[in-house]
Amino acid sequence: MKNAKNEQLTTVVSGLKKLAIERQRPLWKRVAEDLEKPTRQRREVNLWKLDQAAVDGELLVVPGKVLGDGLVTKKVVVGAHAFSSEAVRKLKASGCTILSIEELAKKYPDGKNVRIIG
Secondary structure, three states, X not given: OOOHHHHHHHHHHHHHHHHHHHHOOHHHHHHHHHHHOOHHXXXXXXXXXXXXXXXXXXXXXXXEEEEXXXXXXXXXXXXXXXXXXXXXXXXXXXXXXXXXXXXXXXXXXXXXXXXXXX
């Protein structure tokens, strides 16, 4: 029996690779390659690191999980494979937009002004 999460991740990765080829945007290829790594090797980024690296209004993508340690003082759009419940609560409280990587890619297919964090 196949794992539904693995099937969903496979679909997301193939969609990102297709988008990278269609739009000639290496950003989405890089995100897809990072998501293909084993879970142990995927990025985990705490909120304090997002806040430290981000500029107000920036588009950020985390090809891994966003964790809830720290605070975000800037209003940013964050796309990630997964979010901890604490990270979601704090991001919403600070007025940030939370998207899945798939939603981020659909909304910003050209990948302009999207930065990989982690």
